[in-house]
Amino acid sequence: MYITGYFSGFDGVRLFYRGWIPQEPRGFLILIHGAGEHSGRYSHIGEICMEHQLGLLAPDLRGFGKSGGPRGHVNHFTDYLADLGKLIEAFQIQYHSAPLFIFGHSLGGLIAIRYGQIYPQKAKGFILSSPALEIRFPLPPLLKKTLEFCSWISPNLSIQPFKWMEILKKIRRLNHYFPEPDVEIIEDPLFTFEYTPRWLTELLHNGIYALLDTSKFRFPILCLYDQQDPIVHPDSILRFLDSISIQDKKYVMFEEGLHRHWHANHCEHAIENVMTWLTPRL
Template sequence: MLPELFYRSWVPQRSKLTLVTLHGAGQHSGLFRDLGTHCSQQSIAVYAPDLRGFGQSKGKRGHVYSFLEYLEDLDHFIGHVRKIHPDDPVFLMGHSMGGTIVVRYGQERRSSVQGAILLAPALKIRPFIPKSVLYPLYVLSRVAPELSFDLTRWGKALSAICQFEFSDTISEDADPLSINRFTARWCTELLMNARQAMSRANQFRIPVLCLCGEEDPVVDPAAIEQFHNLLQVPDKRFLLLPYAKHRLLQDHNRQHVYEHIMKWLKERV
C-alpha cells in the first residue's frame, strides 16, 4: 500500500523542465529549499518528496520491508508530476541514499525520464562494515525487521549508513524532521541495493551526471567513479569536487555545485 507522501515544490510561472529530487537517509525535502529557489529562478520546476518513513510523509520512521517500496513510490510520484507538467522533460536527482534509489529505479523501471543527477550516491559506504557487525544485522533483519536503533551510537561502521558525520550531526533537537533511528531491515535493504546498483551498472541507461566530494567521509568516491566507468550510456559525466565533503548542497562550495547542475540540465533541454 502506498503511503501519502508529503512534498515541497518550487515552481516558476513557466517551466522548461521539471526536476524531482530525493533526499538522503535521516533527512527530508526541506534541505532542497535553497536549490529549489535557485532552480525556479532559472525556469526549472523542482519537486521534492519526503520519502516514506521520513520527514512529514507517512510510514514507520526509518523503515521499509523492501527497497522496491521506494521505487514504487517514486514511479507514482513521477506520474503525479507529469500530470502537472505534461510538456516538461523530467529529470531525477538523488543525494546519498536518494542517489541509490535513483540508480535502482533506472535499473528496474527503465524509466522515460530524460536524465539523472547523482550527488554522492550511497553505492559503497565507508568505513568498511566488518562481518562481526553485518552478521547480527542480517539476523535481526530476518527475525526482528522492525527493531530500530540509533545508528549514531553504533560507531562509525554503522553510523555512516545514515550519513551523519560525528563532527556534524543534525540532531533531532535542531531539526525535528530529521531522524537517526533506523530498523534492521532498512539497513540491510540499503546495503543490498547499494551492491546491486554497482553490480548492475550496465543496466542503468539514463544520461547521468555524477558528483561527489574529494573528502567525502561517508561514501567512497572511487566506487562512484567505478560505477560511472561501468555505465554503457554515452551521455555520462563524473566530477570529483576538491575539498568537498558529503552534503554537497550544504557544502561551502555549494554555489559551484549549483553551477554544475544548472549547466548540465540546460545542455539537455
C-alpha cells in the first residue's frame, strides 16, 4: 500500500511524508533524504521494500519538498531530530512490534547519526549513505566567519550555492570537483536549490559534533559511501566508523566519483547490500 499525508512537526509545521507499507511488515525503515531532495526521489526503494515485506516511511524534511518552512532553512539542527521523533512516535503506535531501522543519505545520514547519539534505543540499527560529516573541501576561514556572521544577523537570508559553483568552476584546478547537476534534478519542481547561512552553519557544526560524540553511537550500522565523492569527505566517514565501539558495523565502498549512488548505475548493488544486511537483523 502506497500512502501520502502530512504530520505536525515539533512546532506545528506541516511536514509531508510518503509510505510504502505491506500488509504484515517484518520491519520498518525511516528514510531521510539528502539536501535539496525530497521523498519522491526514493520511490523505487519504497517499492523494493514492499517486495521484501518491509515498510518504508520517507518524510520531506522541513524546508524541502512538499513540507512547510522556509526553503533550505532550519533554526537549529535539533529541529530535524525533533521532527523525526514525532514521525517515529506516530507510526510506532500502530506498528510497535516491527523493528525500526533509520536510513539516511548525506544530510539525512548526518541527521540519523545525531538522532542515534541524542535519542538512544529508538531504533534497532542504522543505514548510512554518504553521511555529511564533513564537506570534501574545507571552507576558507574568512568565508566561515562570514557565514557565521550572516547566520547571526540574517539567518533566513537565501543563498544559491549552485551559482557559487559556476564561479568556482572557472578555476581550472577546481573544475572537476563541481560536476554538473543531473538534468532530472534541474527539471524536478520539488528539488530545492536555495539554502540559508543558518542551515549551512548548523550542518557544519553538527558534522563536528557527530565526530566528537562517537562514543554515544552504539547501534548496528551499515554504511555505503564513495571514495571519490565530490561533496562529502570519505576520510570523515572512515574516522566515524573507526571510532564507534560497536563491533556490528559494515561498510561498502564505491569508487565511481558519485554522491547520489541511489540514482546511479550501481543502485541495484547498493540496494542488494541493504537487503542482505537487514535480513538477519529483522
